[in-house]
Amino acid sequence: xxxxxxxxxIVRGLEAxxxxxxxxxxxVLLPKMALAPVGVQFAPALVGERIVGSRRRxxxxxxxxxxxxxxxxxxxxxxxxxxxDEGDAPYPxxxxxxxxxxxxxxxxxxxxxxxxxxxxxxxxxxxxALGLEPLSRDFTPERFTAMLSxxxxxxxxxxxxxxxxxxxxxxxxxxxxxxxxxxxxxxxxALTSPAIRRLRDAVVDVLARxxxxxxxxxxxxxxxxxxxxxxxxxxxxxxxxxxPCSRCERPIVRTVIAQRGTWWxxxxxx
DNA sequence: CCGCCGCCCTGCTTGC
DNA sequence: TGCAAGCAGGGCGGCG
Numbered sequence: 001x002x003x004x005x006x007x008x009x010i011v012r013g014l015e016a017x018x019x020x021x022x023x024x025x026x027x028v029l030l031p032k033m034a035l036a037p038v039g040v041q042f043a044p045a046l047v048g049e050r051i052v053g054s055r056r057r058x059x060x061x062x063x064x065x066x067x068x069x070x071x072x073x074x075x076x077x078x079x080x081x082x083x084x085d086e087g088d089a090p091y092p093x094x095x096x097x098x099x100x101x102x103x104x105x106x107x108x109x110x111x112x113x114x115x116x117x118x119x120x121x122x123x124x125x126x127x128x129a130l131g132l133e134p135l136s137r138d139f140t141p142e143r144f145t146a147m148l149s150x151x152x153x154x155x156x157x158x159x160x161x162x163x164x165x166x167x168x169x170x171x172x173x174x175x176x177x178x179x180x181x182x183x184x185x186x187x188x189x190a191l192t193s194p195a196i197r198r199l200r201d202a203v204v205d206v207l208a209r210x211x212x213x214x215x216x217x218x219x220x221x222x223x224x225x226x227x228x229x230x231x232x233x234x235x236x237x238x239x240x241x242x243x244p245c246s247r248c249e250r251p252i253v254r255t256v257i258a259q260r261g262t263w264w265x266x267x268x269x270x
Numbered sequence: 271c272c273g274c275c276g277c278c279c280t281g282c283t284t285g286c
Numbered sequence: 287t288g289c290a291a292g293c294a295g296g297g298c299g300g301c302g
Binding site for chain 1: 293297
């Protein structure tokens with residue numbers, strides 16, 4: 001499931017592979033996957049556009065187009081953005097296919113069809129409801145404290161809420177809480193200021209380390225070249241129920257918080 | 271505004 | 287062994 005580090009890796013791959021190239025043809029195989037503003041047709045609007053940038057916002061991959069429009073992709077759980085050669089066999093479960101200059105093809109594939117590609121007008125504030133980037137300078141202990149104050153929801157649910165902080169999904173929420181030694185069910189407002197500081201640092205640290213290893217590949221995630229990441233070998237708690245905690249040797253447990261599997265250490269996380 | 275819930279989907283895992 | 291139910295989960299809309 002692509003979270004911030006995985007989308008960042010994909011976006012960097014797209015930067016290298018497709019930025020500067022013109023879109024020559026667009027095929028939409030499953031219409032619900034390709035959204036456009038009212039009165040704009042997705043495929044015709046993209047043909048002839050040049051890709052001028054590749055960015056990430058939260059868990060969204062954003063291709064900047066010469067017209068000022070943007071192609072925003074949400075990968076959800078199983079979505080993939082794959083760069084291949086025009087002559088390759090079609091990538092499995094491809095729903096949108098862009099033929100690019102230079103004999104390349106950019107495929108948006110998703111077996112579960114939860115993901116979406118969305119063409120956004122230059123003036124449209126598509127990300128207005130999204131929260132703070134955790135790797136930005138703005139993510140200070142002071143800001144984090146203000147965000148958490150009065151929050152009754154479990155801190156793990158808070159970390160997953162993209163209206164507050166963006167980019168954190170189930171894997172990195174579990175990992176950051178373990179790193180900060182905080183119990184996932186603690187209400188946000190109950191965190192002490194040292195705990196808030198530890199959690200801020202743990203979020204930044206785990207995301208940065210995961211980007212260095214090009215993301216976590218458990219079931220589905222691959223980068224723009226179709227390659228797996230390496231952070232799955234560095235996970236401390238996620239998916240490791242029954243294994244000993246690397247800090248205290250007590251077994252990692254799995255509980256459920258807000259319908260999400262939650263892995264943590266009952267001994268170290270308070 | 272806030273919090274909570276159900277839905278969307280398919281493939282893998284689990285359990286009988 | 288075979289099959290079906292259950293689970294996985296990010297974002298969004300609806301509801302209180």
